[in-house]
Amino acid sequence: MASRGLPRALRCARVAAPRSVLSSALPRPALAKAAAAAAVPRMTINQQPIRGLKSITFADSTETVYEREDWPREKLQEFFKNDTLALIGYGSQGHGQGLNLRDQGLNVVVGVRKDGASWKEAVQDGWVPGKNLFDVDTAVEKGTVVMNLLSDAAQSETWPALKPKITKGKTLYFSHGFSPVFKDLTKVDVPEDVDVILVAPKGSGRTVRTLFREGRGINSSIAVFQDVTGQAKEKAIAMGVAVGSGYLYETTFQKEVYSDLYGERGCLMGGIHGMFLAQYEVLRERGHSPSEAFNETVEEATQSLYPLIGGNGMDWMYAACSTTARRGAIDWSSRFRDNLKPLFNELYDRVQDGTETQRSLDYNSQKDYREKYEKEMQEIRDLEIWRAGKAVRSLRPENQK
Numbered sequence: 144m145a146s147r148g149l150p151r152a153l154r155c156a157r158v159a160a161p162r163s164v165l166s167s168a169l170p171r172p173a174l175a176k177a178a179a180a181a182a183v184p185r186m187t188i189n190q191q192p193i194r195g196l197k198s199i200t201f202a203d204s205t206e207t208v209y210e211r212e213d214w215p216r217e218k219l220q221e222f223f224k225n226d227t228l229a230l231i232g233y234g235s236q237g238h239g240q241g242l243n244l245r246d247q248g249l250n251v252v253v254g255v256r257k258d259g260a261s262w263k264e265a266v267q268d269g270w271v272p273g274k275n276l277f278d279v280d281t282a283v284e285k286g287t288v289v290m291n292l293l294s295d296a297a298q299s300e301t302w303p304a305l306k307p308k309i310t311k312g313k314t315l316y317f318s319h320g321f322s323p324v325f326k327d328l329t330k331v332d333v334p335e336d337v338d339v340i341l342v343a344p345k346g347s348g349r350t351v352r353t354l355f356r357e358g359r360g361i362n363s364s365i366a367v368f369q370d371v372t373g374q375a376k377e378k379a380i381a382m383g384v385a386v387g388s389g390y391l392y393e394t395t396f397q398k399e400v401y402s403d404l405y406g407e408r409g410c411l412m413g414g415i416h417g418m419f420l421a422q423y424e425v426l427r428e429r430g431h432s433p434s435e436a437f438n439e440t441v442e443e444a445t446q447s448l449y450p451l452i453g454g455n456g457m458d459w460m461y462a463a464c465s466t467t468a469r470r471g472a473i474d475w476s477s478r479f480r481d482n483l484k485p486l487f488n489e490l491y492d493r494v495q496d497g498t499e500t501q502r503s504l505d506y507n508s509q510k511d512y513r514e515k516y517e518k519e520m521q522e523i524r525d526l527e528i529w530r531a532g533k534a535v536r537s538l539r540p541e542n543q544k
Contacts, residue, residue, distance in 0.1 A: 229286020
């Protein structure tokens with residue numbers, strides 16, 4: 144896909160980039176050099192003669208990556224012809240993975256609390272009560288592959304009732320290593336006579352669905368926790384493609400949950416929000432207007448620079464910026480790294496020792512946790528930075544009526 148040129152979003156980002164950062168007078172040799180660098184593959188790919196897998200060198204490490212091209216719809220249907228995929232839980236991942244499985248023509252049923260919010264959403268999505276929509280107990284009994292996509296806290300709470308129904312010969316599927324890895328805290332001790340596999344899409348369930356419908360596919364991690372049949376890895380790969388993955392990267396349950404909890408709290412969500420707030424607040428305290436502070440902190444990042452980084456890498460983005468911006472970014476990046484690395488090490492330690500897991504279980508198992516979350520979300524919505532952002536976004540061409 145990368146060989147087809149820059150994606151539309153990246154091309155738009157280049158056009159829309161603010162002149163304060165992207166140099167309008169960047170020498171043509173520099174631009175040519177940047178473009179040439181972008182065209183050079185950043186990884187070595189050696190196509191293998193079987194199964195469509197690739198041996199890819201990432202930096203100095205060689206890994207095997209599996210791709211969906213080797214698993215067309217007809218092959219998936221043949222592979223799972225004797226299976227019933229019982230998807231338990233219809234949240235973000237349940238929604239995306241379930242609809243993709245159904246579109247693949249596989250025999251999938253959804254199990255949720257009858258007449259609850261998820262049940263009603265499933266009905267709106269075309270799942271039919273008594274045909275492919277059931278209560279949790281019935282769905283698990285019908286399933287040969289039990290896809291436990293409940294929230295982490297709900298998995299812990301429901302496990303005593305769920306475990307006896309996961310009988311010998313079935314396969315237990317997760318999209319997060321949280322419950323079995325931290326079993327001392329979650330009490331999710333998997334049966335010893337079933338295959339236990341993981342497919343962890345690297346994005347929300349809504350993105351899983353969107354990329355599948357676009358004919359692309361999300362990157363996902365796959366792992367085997369327990370292989371009783373000798374076919375657990377094959378099932379993980381097939382399930383990964385079936386739920387909508389484009390490329391599959393092998394890991395372990397432990398590494399998946401460590402990196403996931405760490406990343407969510409760091410650069411993916413918590414850390415980036417903290418940096419946005421800190422930069423915005425300093426600009427406001429130094430006399431800048433809300434619109435200027437938001438544009439310089441969030442809008443320019445998300446609409447111009449981040450797409451450049453995502454499309455071609457940090458070095459390409461540097462090469463596309465003014466020499467002044469480039470010099471300052473290079474100088475200050477090491478200072479941010481040196482100051483933040485101790486905090487990131489503390490975060491990893493808390494993930495590894497289970498502190499973050501215990502915090503999640505304690506909070507998310509409270510009966511009023513939804514109300515508490517909503518209060519926190521409202522506090523975020525009410526922050527000046529995001530109120531200013533709402534106004535800025537309304538001015539984008541795509542939001543103009």
